[in-house]
Structure formats: C-alpha cells, structure tokens
Amino acid sequence: MAVFIPMGHAARRRANAYCVMPQAHCVAENDLTWLPFAAVMFALTLLSLLPLALALPSPRATVDTSAHCGQWDTVSASPYSLLLDQWGASGATSGSQCAHITNLSGDTIAWQTNWTWTGGSGVKSFSNIQLDDGINQQLSAISSMPTTWDWSQSSSGTVVADVAYDLFTANTAGGANVNEIMVWLANFNAGPISAQYSAQGQPVPVASDISIAGHTWNLYSGSNGANNVFSFLPTSGTVTSFSGDLFGFFEYLIEHEGVSSSQFLVTAQAGTEATSGTATLTTSAYSLVIN
DSSP: EEEEOTTTTOOOOSOOOOOOOOOGEEEEEGGGHHHHHHHHHHHHHHHHHHHHHHHOOOOOOOOSSSSSSTTTTTTEEETEEEOOTTTGGGGOOOOEEEEEEEETTTTTTEEEEEEEEESSSSSEEEEEEEEEOOSEEGGGGGOOEEEEEEEEEEEEEEEEEEEEEEEESSSSSSSEEEEEEEEEEEESOOOOOOOOOOOTTTOOSSEEEEEEEEEEEEEEEESSSEEEEEEEEESSOOOEEEEEEEEEHHHHHHSSSSOOOEEEEEEEEEEEEEEEEEEEEEEEEEEEEOO
C-alpha cells in the first residue's frame, strides 16, 4: 500500500517496499514521514472547532431549591443570595420562618417564604433576596438600577409586615452603614421610621407626591439609632408588580435630601419585614441589575 504526499516533501527515511507510483511521488506503508503532515491537519481541525467551543455557555451550578429555616441560613444563587435573616426572632414569644428558591433563569429569580410570629412589637425577620454582583460601587459611578418584582402574599388573621427593597450606603466600599433607603411596595399594618408623628401617632412625611419609576410616593425620614432611614411608601394601594429604575430614588435623595453621591452602595436587598401574624410571600419574578 502506498500513501500519496506532495512533491518537495522533506527528505525521507525509506524502507524496502514496492511502490507503483513514481518514487518521487509516493512512500511505502512503513514510511513514517507522513506523520508531521497528518499532525498539522489534525491541529488545524481542532482550531476550526475552537470558536464553537468558546461560544458554548458555561454550565450554571444547580440551584438549591430546598427549604431553609435556620435563623441565619444563606443560599447562594448567583448573582443573588437568599438570606433568612431572622435578626429579631428573640423578641418573639413563638414562631418560625422558612424560605426557598423556586427558580433561577439568568438575572430573574423566583422564591417563597412562609412565616408565623407571635409576641413582641418589633420586627422579627427580613427574609430577602440580596444582589451580590455590582455592589460597593460609588453612587456617582452608577447610571441605572433596572429592576422588576412580581409578588403576591396570602395570610391569615392580622398581619404586621411590609414588602420592601432595602438598600444601604456607606462612606467607603464595605464600610459601616450611613443611610438606609427603603422602597415599600406594601404596608400591612406596619409603619416607617419617622422623625415626626401626628397627634394620632401616624408618621409624618417629609415630602409628598413624589413621582419616581412610574408611581407616586411619600417620603419619611428618621433614625433607627444606628443610621439615617429614608422610606418611600406608595401614596395609595399596594404595588404587586413593580418595574422601573431603582436608582431614581437615589437621585431624588442626592438632589433633595443631602445624600452624597460619593457614598458607596454596599447592600441591595428585597424581601419582607415580618413582625407578627402568619403569611406566605411568593415572588414569581425578581431581578435587579446595577449599571
């Protein structure tokens, strides 16, 4: 058997074998000089497949969809984390809370939490989804924070809770909280921190009828003893489907309330502050991106 090779091939080590073609154009079966040529062709074939390999998306790790009920349980689901955050549970006479992720697709996550708390007038927990990507940027470096949040809540009896975004700024990246910015989408018999209250004990807003992200809000301001708290509450009803630019709230505070654009966004969460009652919060779709 003979193998054809091009004219001008490098000098060959020949064996004693019959060749029916002119000797300058063929080599014997046991002539190994064709190997460099075959190796080059094989390498070129691999290189031609490289763009296809690079185009394949990296496999996403399997998301943990099991229920978690520990006081400080955290479940990673990049670019988010699910936090149980039952920071005030010791103030309850009894109660518990569990949460789990139901789906993650790209930047959109779905999750659910169910809780029962009795006793005590303070907040028991803030189970939430925390954004981990893009945090610790200076406000002046952020151009937008597009977000969507579709949710529903079922409950029994009287519930005291809110459903809200909870964001913190600091003077340095990863530093101590200076300002807390809350955007409430629902108020279930709760109330925002305020520096001033009416004779009837109702919080008094520092600004009213503010138009941001397609809705109208009242702004409340006060201190929780550790940092300033700015709370935006919808002027009417409950917002169960929110879509807009969350950075609009920061822009308002920078322009009207003296928040410095040199501060850093150190935390971005969304969840429910639960005080008492029994409820299940179901988020069918949530996303937040920092640009």
